[in-house]
Amino acid sequence: MTLLNLKSKLLFAIPVITGILAVANITASNLVATTGKDIKDLDRQAQVLESTNASLKQAIGQSSSLTRLQNIAQARGFTVPEHLVYLKAGQPIALRP
Numbered sequence: 001m002t003l004l005n006l007k008s009k010l011l012f013a014i015p016v017i018t019g020i021l022a023v024a025n026i027t028a029s030n031l032v033a034t035t036g037k038d039i040k041d042l043d044r045q046a047q048v049l050e051s052t053n054a055s056l057k058q059a060i061g062q063s064s065s066l067t068r069l070q071n072i073a074q075a076r077g078f079t080v081p082e083h084l085v086y087l088k089a090g091q092p093i094a095l096r097p
Helices: 003-063 067-075
Strands: none
Touching: none
């Protein structure tokens, strides 16, 4: 192989390799940009879901508050007992004849 032949091959190979690397660079940049947009969209979705979760927790807390449950019980006719009876676990509640 002569020196001239080697130079002509190098002159051909360098632009081809440069072109391939340029296309690879553009492709990688495009993928990174798309991935960044996807991550941003997912972050936005996560924020919306966290906000919804917080409002649902607040609604659950309000609906299960003792004051609200007491008001519902009174509206349905429940009353505070006048006399409480405590049963011990060791004693039978009813005796068989």
